[in-house]
Structures are given as C-alpha cells and as structure tokens.
Amino acid sequence: MLLLIIIAAKAQTNTYKFKRDITGVNSVWHSMKLPDQLYKNANAGFEDLRIFGINGKDTIEVPYLLKQRGDKxxxxxxxxxxxxxxxxxxxxxxxxxxxxxxxxxxxxxxxxxxxxxxxxxxxxxxxxxxxxxxxxxxxxxxxxxxxxxxxxxxxxxxxxxxxxxxxxxxxxxxxxxxxxxxxxxxxxKGIYQDVKYKTFVVKNDAVNKETVIDVTLKNAVPVAYLKLNAQSDFDFYRSIKIEYATESFKTDKGIQYNYANLFEGTISSLEKPEYHFANTITSRLKITIQNNDNKPLRLSRAELKGNVYEIIVRFDNPTYNYALYYGNEKATSPSYEIEKFENEIPAILTSIAIGQEQQNPAYSIKTEKPLFENKTWLWLLMAVIIALLGWFSFKMLRN
CATH class of the missing domain: 2.60.120.260 (Galactose-binding domain-like)
Known part of the structure; x- marks a missing residue:
C-alpha cells in the first residue's frame, strides 16, 4: 500500500525537473514572489508552473494566479x-x-x-x-x-x-x-525591482554611423524599464532600438545571439531617456542608436528595472507539505476556476517563502539517446556496408 501511495504521488510530479519547497503556509490565501534564479529553468511563458501538496497518500494540485505587477x-x-x-x-x-x-x-x-x-x-x-x-x-x-x-x-x-x-x-x-x-x-505604479548588469559595452560604428551598446545581465530576469545616461554638448534627436537576446549559438567567431525587438523610438535632449516596454525575461540587451552624420553621444551607464512576478495561491488544506514544480517543456498552461472569482480574493495577503531550487527526485522522463553516440560505431557500420557491396560486386563481375 505504501509503495502504491509513493507511485501515485510521483505520477503527478514526475514530469517536472525542478522543485522548491514552500514553507510558512498557515492560512488559505497567500502570496509568493518568484525568485530570480527560477527564470532560467522555467518556461518563458510559465506554462509549467505547478504547486502540489502531499500528505501521506494524498497528492493535490493547488490553484494559483500569476500576477505581473506592472504599471496601470x-x-x-x-x-x-x-x-x-x-x-x-x-x-x-x-x-x-x-x-x-x-x-x-x-x-x-x-x-x-x-x-x-x-x-x-x-x-x-x-x-x-x-x-x-x-x-x-x-x-x-x-x-x-x-x-x-x-x-x-x-x-x-x-x-x-x-x-x-x-x-x-x-x-x-x-x-x-x-x-x-x-x-x-x-x-x-507597479512593483519594480532593480536589475543588475555585468557589462556595459559601448561601440561606435563609423561605417554604419551608429552606436551599439551591449548589456549583459547577471541572470535571466524580467526587464521592463531602461534609462540611459546620454549626454551631448548640443541638442539631439536620434532613432533608438532596444532588442533582447532570444537564443545563442556557437560559430567560428565565438558565441552569437539572435535578437527580438523590445522598443523602437527616439532618444532626444527634449525628453528623458527613459523607456518602458513589455516585461521580458532575458539575460542580454542590445541598444542601437542611429547617429547619421552626427557625433556619437556620450553614454556611460544604464539603469534597468523589471516588474515583479507574484503568485497568489489558495491552499485548501494548510496541513499538507507543499512545493513549487517547474521545468517541463511540454507543459501547457493550467486552467483554474479562481481566475473567474478574483474579486473574492482578500486584498491583504501574507507572503510566504519559496525555498532553494533542487532536482526533483521524482523526475523520471528519460531522454531518448541516439543509437550510435560514438562515431567509431558509424565508421564500423560504413566499413561493413562497403565490404558487403564490394563482395557482391566482385561476385557479379566474376560470373
């Protein structure tokens, strides 16, 4: 019986690579802020976020609402x-x-x-x-x-x-x-958190008459706001484009990145160089300023912020042991009834803690490996095929 209980619990959680224990549950409604380290392993759209509670033989899925605390x-x-x-x-x-x-x-x-x-x-x-x-x-x-x-x-x-x-x-x-x-x-005003970056590299391209700024972040985190420190001895107005890295790949010239647009507009001495855009999870930004025939601006630093993602959870039974699971690329977004009754959620919620990331011990999805992982096997197979073809060819020629 105990073995069947364990198998039943694992059957619900075994498709998620990672888990984080949830502590401090003492009432029905709580809120939790997603930790920055979660974003790199969770799906970009958070379709794979699940909360499960386990108590002996029972395993329950807990309904939640994911809120992005942006400006309204x-x-x-x-x-x-x-x-x-x-x-x-x-x-x-x-x-x-x-x-x-x-x-x-x-x-x-x-x-x-x-x-x-x-x-x-x-x-x-x-x-x-x-x-x-x-x-x-x-x-x-x-x-x-x-x-x-x-x-x-x-x-x-x-x-x-x-x-x-x-x-x-x-x-x-x-x-x-x-x-x-x-x-x-x-x-x-929404809830923002400062985003730290590792590098801020400015390159002035005289051939294309533009300035390109590469900003590398410490982690893949949400970014929704950028402020540049741009200075010039004269008034200016120039086109600006902000992009974020979607993926990276290796080439002979090193690691290259594919980018997608975040914002296109103007940087001007008449307006504050502040830009708001959709909250986007990334670890790298590229900012391009078109100078045309003008002298490049003096750019020294940037200020970045991102909107906080918060989970509002309804714990029907606080006595269970709860954990947050994620890391399932094939998962689809859950559909919970509480999103239809959002007005019934209390205005003031107690915040609870999400623990450190750990490998989910119940994860049992096996990765299909190729038949021949070693190139030696491929060469041997080719040699056998060539030998067989040669033997049949020789036999036909002799006849």
Whole structure:
C-alpha cells in the first residue's frame, strides 16, 4: 500500500525537473514572489508552473494566479471647446473652456506645419480674467526629413484644476493648430525591482554611423524599464532600438545571439531617456542608436528595472507539505476556476517563502539517446556496408 501511495504521488510530479519547497503556509490565501534564479529553468511563458501538496497518500494540485505587477495607466479624455484664437507681438494665443472647473495634466497638440521649434506657455483661470502659470518656456519641436520624422508636442504638467486653459506660442510664423486633445492620465505604479548588469559595452560604428551598446545581465530576469545616461554638448534627436537576446549559438567567431525587438523610438535632449516596454525575461540587451552624420553621444551607464512576478495561491488544506514544480517543456498552461472569482480574493495577503531550487527526485522522463553516440560505431557500420557491396560486386563481375 505504501509503495502504491509513493507511485501515485510521483505520477503527478514526475514530469517536472525542478522543485522548491514552500514553507510558512498557515492560512488559505497567500502570496509568493518568484525568485530570480527560477527564470532560467522555467518556461518563458510559465506554462509549467505547478504547486502540489502531499500528505501521506494524498497528492493535490493547488490553484494559483500569476500576477505581473506592472504599471496601470488610465487616460481619460476631457471635453473642452476652443473659444478664442488671438495674437499680439508676444505670440499666438489659444483659449479652451470646459463647462466647469476640471482637473487635467496633459494636452496633445497637433499642427499642420512639419518643421518647427517653438516655446509654449500654459496658464489656467477660473474666470478668464486672472491667469495662473502652469508651464513656462516649454519647448515643442517637429522635424521631418529623409532621416527623421520626429514630433514632441505633448504638454505634461502636474494636476491642474481650472475652467479655462490658455496656450501661448512664441513663433515667427502663425501656427496652424489642427487639434488639441486635453486629458487626465492616472498611473498606478507597479512593483519594480532593480536589475543588475555585468557589462556595459559601448561601440561606435563609423561605417554604419551608429552606436551599439551591449548589456549583459547577471541572470535571466524580467526587464521592463531602461534609462540611459546620454549626454551631448548640443541638442539631439536620434532613432533608438532596444532588442533582447532570444537564443545563442556557437560559430567560428565565438558565441552569437539572435535578437527580438523590445522598443523602437527616439532618444532626444527634449525628453528623458527613459523607456518602458513589455516585461521580458532575458539575460542580454542590445541598444542601437542611429547617429547619421552626427557625433556619437556620450553614454556611460544604464539603469534597468523589471516588474515583479507574484503568485497568489489558495491552499485548501494548510496541513499538507507543499512545493513549487517547474521545468517541463511540454507543459501547457493550467486552467483554474479562481481566475473567474478574483474579486473574492482578500486584498491583504501574507507572503510566504519559496525555498532553494533542487532536482526533483521524482523526475523520471528519460531522454531518448541516439543509437550510435560514438562515431567509431558509424565508421564500423560504413566499413561493413562497403565490404558487403564490394563482395557482391566482385561476385557479379566474376560470373
């Protein structure tokens, strides 16, 4: 009977190469943060994550929710109408009115002109008489040519609550304003952790007129944010591409990597060199900046962060011995009912610990080995075949 119990328990866990013991279970609901060392052996999409509980003859699979704690952004468009458009020797003015005082923090402007470099002042008022400064000497820019199509016409500012907003433009020619989208953006910050890197190598390629930065991380971990320390003696705006290594392979020139895109955009002196992208697990990044005929930027370091992956688990029986299993390339994502009743999960959860990685002793999937692992056997087989062919050929010729 004991042997049958052990076999039954192993039958559920024997397809997973690795396990980590879970300790501290003392209630139904708990949360666990995935350790950094887990990512290199788990499937990229986490389809193979399983939690099993064992208590004597019983083995149960525990339902869970995997959460990525990234930023949540909500953009709400605000209804405003343009009531005035005027000018004086100091510039051109556009006034917008809402039905009541309302809070906004962003205005997106669209102009008919393509190439411009203007200064903007933004004021707010509740009576259209007394004005209060919100932005002063704020620069907007548009550049369109064979190499670049870049626009920076978004006004971002702290939450401001007024009935009237006035945009003042300093320009040598009259701007042709096509549209002004006024909105309020709310961002709930996610949970990030700093990502350490081993190397930060900058190479300026004069032939291709680009700068390539290779960043090697200490471990394969989630990355969702990059900030560059980029400096120049003059204003700049250049194309930037961020890629991550998907796989490596050996060649005569050493180890080479295949890359996939994370982000494509612009690095500019007008905006902070900060980039957000989908949380991606990798151990290597490549950043390419197109310099064209310009002097390369001075790049000294980077700041990397990644969103935390957290598991929310429902332990129906805290008396079991629980462990997290993974390392099954053929596993498919589990389907648990708790994802349909997420609103019933308590808001405050106790965090519990995941132990060190260990080989799963129940793992019993055997790797199929080739018939002939040694090349000597292949040569012997070829020699036998050649000898047989020669003998039959000689016999036919003799007859």
């Amino acid at each position: 952004t909500e953009n709400k468009a605000i209804a405003f109408k343009q009531i005035n458009q005027s000018s004086n020797p100091n510039g051109y003015y556009y006034t917008f009115q809402s039905d009541a005082a309302i809070t906004i923090n962003q205005i997106n402007l669209s102009f008919k002109q393509d190439n411009f470099d203007w200064q903007i002042t933004l004021d707010g008022s509740n009576d259209n008489l007394t004005w209060f400064s919100i932005l002063k000497d704020y620069r907007i820019l548009s550049i369109k040519n064979n190499d670049t199509n870049y626009q920076f016409t978004k006004l971002s500012f702290p939450n401001s609550n007024y009935k009237y907003f006035r945009v003042a433009l300093k320009s040598p020619v009259q701007p042709e304003l096509l549209e002004a989208k006024i909105s309020k953006t709310d961002t709930i």
